[in-house]
Amino acid sequence: MAAVDVEDESILASIFKDSFPDSWKDNPDFATYLSELSSFGLEKLSREPERLAEERAQILQQTRELAFSNYQTFIRTADCTQHIYRDFGRVEGSVSRLLDKLPGFGERCRGFVKEAEEIGASRRMNSLTLNRHTEILEILEIPQLMDTCVRNGYYEEALELAAYAKRLEKKHASLPVIQGIVREVRQSTQLMLNQLLQQLRSNSQLPACLRVIGYLRRMDVFTEAELRVKFLQARGTWLHSILAAVADDDPYFHITKTIEACRVHLFDIITQYRAIFSDDDPLLPHAGGQAAVNEAAIFHGWVVQKVAEFLATLERDLQRGVGGRLDSLLGQCMYFGLSFSRVGADFRGQLAPMFQRVAAETFGRAVREAADSFQEDMNVYTLIALPSVLGGSIPHTAAPGAQPGALQPPMALLDFQPLACFLNNVLTAFNDLRLCCPVGLAQDVTACLQDALKTVTRQIVAFHRAEESAFSSREKELFVHFCCSYADDLLPFLNRCLQVLFPPAQLALILGVPATQLHRYGGLGCIDIAAVLQPLDFVLPQRETLAPLAPEPELDIAAELGSLTFDTQLKETDPGVTVEDVRPETLPPATPAAHRDSDEQDEDTIQDEDFSLD
Numbered sequence: 001m002a003a004v005d006v007e008d009e010s011i012l013a014s015i016f017k018d019s020f021p022d023s024w025k026d027n028p029d030f031a032t033y034l035s036e037l038s039s040f041g042l043e044k045l046s047r048e049p050e051r052l053a054e055e056r057a058q059i060l061q062q063t064r065e066l067a068f069s070n071y072q073t074f075i076r077t078a079d080c081t082q083h084i085y086r087d088f089g090r091v092e093g094s095v096s097r098l099l100d101k102l103p104g105f106g107e108r109c110r111g112f113v114k115e116a117e118e119i120g121a122s123r124r125m126n127s128l129t130l131n132r133h134t135e136i137l138e139i140l141e142i143p144q145l146m147d148t149c150v151r152n153g154y155y156e157e158a159l160e161l162a163a164y165a166k167r168l169e170k171k172h173a174s175l176p177v178i179q180g181i182v183r184e185v186r187q188s189t190q191l192m193l194n195q196l197l198q199q200l201r202s203n204s205q206l207p208a209c210l211r212v213i214g215y216l217r218r219m220d221v222f223t224e225a226e227l228r229v230k231f232l233q234a235r236g237t238w239l240h241s242i243l244a245a246v247a248d249d250d251p252y253f254h255i256t257k258t259i260e261a262c263r264v265h266l267f268d269i270i271t272q273y274r275a276i277f278s279d280d281d282p283l284l285p286h287a288g289g290q291a292a293v294n295e296a297a298i299f300h301g302w303v304v305q306k307v308a309e310f311l312a313t314l315e316r317d318l319q320r321g322v323g324g325r326l327d328s329l330l331g332q333c334m335y336f337g338l339s340f341s342r343v344g345a346d347f348r349g350q351l352a353p354m355f356q357r358v359a360a361e362t363f364g365r366a367v368r369e370a371a372d373s374f375q376e377d378m379n380v381y382t383l384i385a386l387p388s389v390l391g392g393s394i395p396h397t398a399a400p401g402a403q404p405g406a407l408q409p410p411m412a413l414l415d416f417q418p419l420a421c422f423l424n425n426v427l428t429a430f431n432d433l434r435l436c437c438p439v440g441l442a443q444d445v446t447a448c449l450q451d452a453l454k455t456v457t458r459q460i461v462a463f464h465r466a467e468e469s470a471f472s473s474r475e476k477e478l479f480v481h482f483c484c485s486y487a488d489d490l491l492p493f494l495n496r497c498l499q500v501l502f503p504p505a506q507l508a509l510i511l512g513v514p515a516t517q518l519h520r521y522g523g524l525g526c527i528d529i530a531a532v533l534q535p536l537d538f539v540l541p542q543r544e545t546l547a548p549l550a551p552e553p554e555l556d557i558a559a560e561l562g563s564l565t566f567d568t569q570l571k572e573t574d575p576g577v578t579v580e581d582v583r584p585e586t587l588p589p590a591t592p593a594a595h596r597d598s599d600e601q602d603e604d605t606i607q608d609e610d611f612s613l614d
Contacts, residue, residue, distance in 0.1 A: 139168070150195065158188070161185065165185040200238070210276060231277075235273075262306075311354070326435060333348075362433075363432070363441075363448060366428065371455045377417065378460070381418050407496060407500060412489050413485055416481075426449070442501075446525055450527050460483065484540065491533070498526060
């Protein structure tokens with residue numbers, strides 16, 4: 001039977017689908033009607049809508065008659081229901097308000113009871129306070145007294161008040177008044193700490209530093225290691241302010257003043273530190289079994305940092321240029337490092353590479369400028385027969401009044417203005433290098449000079465190619481003289497200058513080889529003349545192999561390099577153009593740049609030759 005019902009329901013669902021709501025399915029009358037409806041025949045089923053319409057109209061008519069005959073009852077029922085609903089709403093609202101006010105009322109009652117208790121306790125406390133007024137007033141004035149002592153510099157009294165406040169805190173830590181007093185005392189203590197640290201950041205001498213560190217130790221706010229760090233930080237801040245006040249416009253002035261300030265003030269700081277702190281036992285364990293702290297390393301690291309900062313400043317100012325006063329600056333830096341050797345911070349070993357690099361860069365720049373100047377001179381140079389060329393070159397002898405054995409520039413170069421100017425520029429670079437000439441620059445200086453000479457050779461070849469087609473026979477002869485003077489006079493003389501700057505005996509001693517074997521190490525104080533002249537082989541005449549000359553006596557560097565320049569003047573006379581005066585211009589000995597004025601610096605300047613032509 002159940003299977004039949006399920007089957008009927010599936011059939012009805014497939015027929016009517018969504019024609020009626022799902023809620024009707026649970027109505028037994030609806031199911032009965034559907035079953036009855038499914039049993040009707042076609043004719044009865046076709047009349048079913050009319051029957052339903054008639055039944056519906058009949059039911060509506062009966063409903064109207066019922067409502068008409070009993071409408072007063074319905075009205076009274078509705079009015080009664082409305083009144084009852086309204087009364088129940090008022091009752092419910094009153095009950096809700098009452099329930100909302102009951103907790104507040106209870107809380108107010110409890111508050112009243114509590115307030116009454118507090119008033120009673122306060123009355124008893126006021127009575128007790130009145131009896132102890134004098135003692136309480138003394139305690140309450142501690143913060144004000146502490147602040148007055150700190151602001152007036154009475155640190156001994158301030159420390160005593162701080163200690164008394166700590167004892168009060170231990171005894172009465174739970175009292176709000178004591179907590180407020182302790183809090184204000186701590187604020188004054190922090191102000192005192194800032195003032196003491198600020199004193200360390202000023203120009204304080206050793207007695208003042210000792211007092212400040214003593215106060216800081218009694219305050220017990222830093223461990224021993226932290227106290228050392230704070231001291232070094234504060235003194236380092238003061239030193240930095242001193243260095244920052246040095247004018248930075250002139251690099252030489254800036255670095256000399258920096259050296260002076262660091263040498264004086266940094267040494268004072270180190271002396272103060274060693275007088276205040278003891279590093280006899282550098283390993284001090286922390287309380288509680290913590291890891292040991294190497295307090296000596298704190299000071300060592302700070303000194304290393306300050307030396308590194310100074311070296312960085314020195315490097316920066318050297319890169320900016322110090323106007324050819326490297327010797328004076330090196331002397332001051334070496335004296336600075338020597339004075340620091342007494343405190344175990346000798347940094348002179350780090351100065352040599354720095355000055356060597358700057359000297360090499362300065363020399364290289366000067367030599368490149370000399371090569372560029374030679375090119376400009378060759379662009380406007382014309383071969384003119386000078387009397388010295390026409391009548392034979394001037395013998396390579398020392399100028400009148402020159403000391404025997406002095407290193408003199410070849411006089412034959414005066415016939416050729418570009419070569420003389422180039423040599424003068426190179427000798428200027430040699431004279432500047434002489435003031436600060438590390439032996440380690442031998443290879444770099446030689447290589448730099450050789451590259452410049454190769455450039456000069458290429459410019460001479462370029463001049464020949466450009467002017468060869470317009471050369472007369474006499475100009476060709478003069479050009480050959482030009483090249484021969486370059487090969488026979490200028491290049492050997494530059495080699496002799498290099499040997500004066502870098503004596504072969506000294507180089508051999510440093511390298512640990514015999515002086516006779518030094519030639520195997522190419523580029524050490526000797527130009528490869530064959531490599532420089534190789535592009536000019538087609539111009540230079542063939543030379544016969546000559547017997548080797550006797551070695552020249554070694555020359556004193558300081559004395560001989562002073563004459564590595566010459567000043568030439570050609571004065572015009574009635575017969576023609578002659579060389580009237582050829583004299584060496586000896587440079588003054590190197591003096592500390594801090595004591596040389598502008599007039600002395602002008603004496604180091606090498607003048608180019610002044611040629612007058614018919």
